[in-house]
Amino acid sequence: xxxxxxxxxxxxxxxxxxxxxxxxxxxxxxxxxxxxxxxxxxxxxxxxxxxxxxxxxxxxxxxxxxxxxxxxxxxxxxxxxxxxxxxxxxxxxxxxxxxxxxxxxxxxxxxxxxxxxxxxxxxxxxxxxxxxxxxxxxxxxxxxxxx
Amino acid sequence: xxxxxxxxxxxxxxxxxxxxxxxxxxxxxxxxxxxxxxxxxxxxxxxxxxxxxxxxxxxxxxxxxxxxxxxxxxxxxxxxxxxxxxxxxxxxxxxxxxxxxxxxxxxxxxxxxxxxxxxxxxxxxxxxxxxxxxxxxxxxxxxxxxxxxxxxxxxxxxxxxxxxxxxxxxx
Numbered sequence: 001x002x003x004x005x006x007x008x009x010x011x012x013x014x015x016x017x018x019x020x021x022x023x024x025x026x027x028x029x030x031x032x033x034x035x036x037x038x039x040x041x042x043x044x045x046x047x048x049x050x051x052x053x054x055x056x057x058x059x060x061x062x063x064x065x066x067x068x069x070x071x072x073x074x075x076x077x078x079x080x081x082x083x084x085x086x087x088x089x090x091x092x093x094x095x096x097x098x099x100x101x102x103x104x105x106x107x108x109x110x111x112x113x114x115x116x117x118x119x120x121x122x123x124x125x126x127x128x129x130x131x132x133x134x135x136x137x138x139x140x141x142x143x144x145x146x147x
Numbered sequence: 148x149x150x151x152x153x154x155x156x157x158x159x160x161x162x163x164x165x166x167x168x169x170x171x172x173x174x175x176x177x178x179x180x181x182x183x184x185x186x187x188x189x190x191x192x193x194x195x196x197x198x199x200x201x202x203x204x205x206x207x208x209x210x211x212x213x214x215x216x217x218x219x220x221x222x223x224x225x226x227x228x229x230x231x232x233x234x235x236x237x238x239x240x241x242x243x244x245x246x247x248x249x250x251x252x253x254x255x256x257x258x259x260x261x262x263x264x265x266x267x268x269x270x271x272x273x274x275x276x277x278x279x280x281x282x283x284x285x286x287x288x289x290x291x292x293x294x295x296x297x298x299x300x301x302x303x304x305x306x307x308x309x310x311x312x313x314x315x316x317x318x
Contacts, residue, residue: 055201
């Protein structure tokens, strides 16, 4: 990754202007070539450094629902339960964390009822109680990683 | 007044945007061709969605681990209800805090109501940052825990647009 890659990734995390020629606008800002910027983004999407480039949707505004949930999974069953969750399209992320509640995941569903149904299904399929922690207040959302 | 998209075109556009913005010199022209509308109508629709808060920005999701942000900590705290808003707003502005939310306690299993996500390159650095943040805000003595992630099993964006049949049924 060179200096232009870094500047490009930092800049794109802030969002691009909603104009007909967004890459031209960025090229002028970064003193670079528009086609070259697109090639750089494509290369980073291809090598997996970037997950996606596009709008960052507010899930609630889409009528969808989101929650953070956790399971306390016995060590011997950890990988199996992780596989069960990975197979569910509603599970957007799943992390192991150092705690008795050792599996933390985000559920994203089209409706709030979908969340309740998915939690019920996880409890039925794993036999483990789910800690459901929907957000009550947002104080800050700013996933920015300066590279 | 620009003529906007019909329901089906709008849904198609949203689906296409969930996959990402095409990497083209004129991305809205590419999308317009795919939904059968004009570039102006597509761009205007996207601006309206942006203005109404449907999406926060047209930006980038980085795989933070691939870029060296391997230390990912969830700081959870038990803050008295009467000051959780004030503390949440303050910590939300602190350096290194990417997300800050209030969530419900689930007693007796889970006593914590304020969550901050902090990502960094090194675990030690994240610990120091959090200790400093707690000290500066007079929070060192509130019950808190730091949950570092040790493995990521799944990291992907969801799909949230309703099925086309729902729109057709209303259309």
